[in-house]
Amino acid sequence: MDEKEVTLPGGDIVMEDGSGRLIDLCGIMGGLNSAISDMTKNVVLFVQTYDKVRIRKTTMTTGVRTIASTFFEKGLDPERVEPTLVYGVELLEKYAQGKVGSKLYDIYPKKHEEKLLVMGYELIGKKIGVEIPRKTIDSILTNLGFGVSDASKQGLTLREGQTLQITVPSFRTNDINIPEDIIEEVARVYGYHNIPSVLQTATYVSQPKDMEDLFVFQNRIKIFLKHLGLNEVINYSMISKKMIEESCLKIEDHLRLSNSISEDIEYLRISLLPSLKKNIKENSGKKDVLKLFELAKVYLKRVSPVKDSPYKDGPYEESPCEEVYRLAIATNTNYSDLKGIIEAVYKELNIDVGNKNFYSVPDIIENNGIFMVELDFQSLINNCQLVPKYKPLHPYAIIKLDKTFEIQPHTTYAVVRQKAFQSKLLQKIEVVSVFENKFSLRFYYSSPDRNITEEEAKKELNRVRP
Structure with missing residues (x-):
C-alpha cells in the first residue's frame, strides 16, 4: 500500500x-x-x-x-x-463517458432492521429540566430524520406515560440506542442556552483517611518543591522497552500492555527515574540549571493477581500489580544540591534527620551528569510529624570546632558522622565546605548538665579518626 x-x-x-x-x-x-x-x-x-x-x-x-x-x-x-x-x-x-459492462450485484445477507424506541414526553422535560412543547419536540425529531408517532394508536400496550414511539433512521442506528440519546438530540437542537443554569448544592464527600492524607501531602510537597525552584513534570505511566534497558532495569519486572498504540508507551513503570532522565536530556541546552520532580504512581508486578478495590466494601477486581506512590527528583547540578533538596523535604515534613538515632538519605544515582533519587511517598507520610519535636533551650555553652577530612574509600561523610556521634557531648554536625577531595565539617559540642571546656571538646573531636 x-x-x-x-x-x-x-x-x-x-x-x-x-x-x-x-x-x-x-x-x-x-x-x-x-x-x-x-x-x-x-x-x-x-x-x-x-x-x-x-x-x-x-x-x-x-x-x-x-x-x-x-x-x-x-x-x-x-x-x-x-x-x-x-x-x-x-x-x-x-x-467520463463510461459504459456499464455488467448488471448490478447486491450482496445484502443481513437486512437492516428498523429500530424503535418508546418513551414518554414527560421524561424529556424531567431529564432536560425544562418543559418543551410537544409540537416542538415532534418538529425537532422529524427534521432530524426520526419517525414520530403516537404509540397508543399503534396498538401497543405500554406503561403509563410512555406514549411516544420513535423510529430511528438507518444512518443513526449506531449511536441512538436508548431514550437518553433522543433527549440529547432534542436538547442540542432546542438550544443549551435556553436551558436555565441551576447549580447543584455543593456536597462534601468524606474520603478515607489514607486518601485524604495522600491529597494533603501531595499538595504540600508540590508547593514546597516549587518554592525551592523545582519544576513539576507529568509523564505517561508507560515507558518503552528502550528506556527500560537504558536504565538497567529488567523487562520481566514490568507489566506489558497488550493493546498499546505505540512502542513508546508499552510497559507500565516500576520507577519514575527513566522518565525524569529523559526529561532532563530533552531539555538540556534550553536552560543551564534543570531541577525536576514527579510525584506519581508506579506499578509493581505481583507474582499472582489479588482481588483489590479502591473502596472499603468493593467492588473487587483482580489486580496484577500493586500501585505505589513515589516522589522522584532529578537535577543536572551536583550531588550536594540534590542531597540538600532531600534534607529540605525531610525538614518540611518535620522528619528529624539530625537525630542520632535516625538518619536516612536514599541512594542518589548519577548518570552522565544527571543526579536522581526516588523516595517512597507513603513512607514520608508515615514518618511525618505535624509539628517539630520540641527541644528546650540549651542552658549551657556550645563549643564549635571545625575539622577537614580527606575523602578516601574508607573516609566518607557517613563514616565520619557515625563515629562522631559516638560522643555523648556532640549535638549536631554541619558541612562547611567541599573542595576537590576534601570536606570540612563543623562539630557542636555541649553537655545538658554543665559547661564543658574547649579541651574536653577537642578531646572528643580527636577521637574522630576514620
Missing part, C-alpha cells in the same frame, strides 16, 4: 483476486497491484460497508490511517450503499 509493505496482525478484512493474492485492505486502502493507472480500461465499482470494530482494530494495530478508515470505523449507513453505487455509475457515464 503506497509502495509500503504492511504486516497484518490477524482478524483483518481483506480482499484477494482468486489466486490468493491480496489486493485490498478493506475499509482502509487498496493494494498497489489493484491501483488505477493511465492504462486502466475496466473498473469494478465496489461500494460496501464493513464491521467498524475490525476496521478500527486494524487501523490502530498497523498504524495505517486514511480518510476511508475514518469513515468506516465510525459505521456507515448500509441503506445508502445501493443509491451511492447508482449515483457513482451516473457520474462515470456523464463525465
